[in-house]
Amino acid sequence: MRYWLMKSEPADVSIDDLASFPDQSVAWYGVRNYQARNFMRDQMAIGDGVLFYHSNCKIPGIAGIARVSTTAYPDAKQYDQTSKYFDEKATPEQPRWFNVDVQLVKKIPLISLSELRLHPELERMRTLQQGNRLSITPLDPLEWNYITTVLVRD
């Protein structure tokens, strides 16, 4: 059982979008970074904990708790010529990009990035490190526990 922080741009898929989808789940398509891909392909398992993070928006931060609901499978968008995620070097025989499905557990009152930065317990979190751009990062179980038990209020 592992824990992850996964960034989504709410203009693309927000926590409310996720809540409205069938099974409240979504294919985590569009990851085009090898390190993030490898996390999904090689390390994620069904049931892993996910912090659903809103990035590139007015108030970035953690918007919900979710879970990994499938193992990794080829990202369909890599074959879609009309998609910005199309990859001409990918074939069904040799897919290059993978994704898991992520399912909502619960929406939470937003924990903003600026609030996260106030907690010394979280200072080692990768998402808080300067210059970090990875859209998927592993979370230390202590960080997961701190966020989901101390910071989530409702």
Added chain:
DNA sequence: GCCAACGTTGGC
């Protein structure tokens, strides 16, 4: 819209 950080590309 700025720009720092950093990943990728491609010439050599």
Added chain:
DNA sequence: GCCAACGTTGGC
């Protein structure tokens, strides 16, 4: 295999 140029991310 180096590394400069370029593109992207994402907070501010």
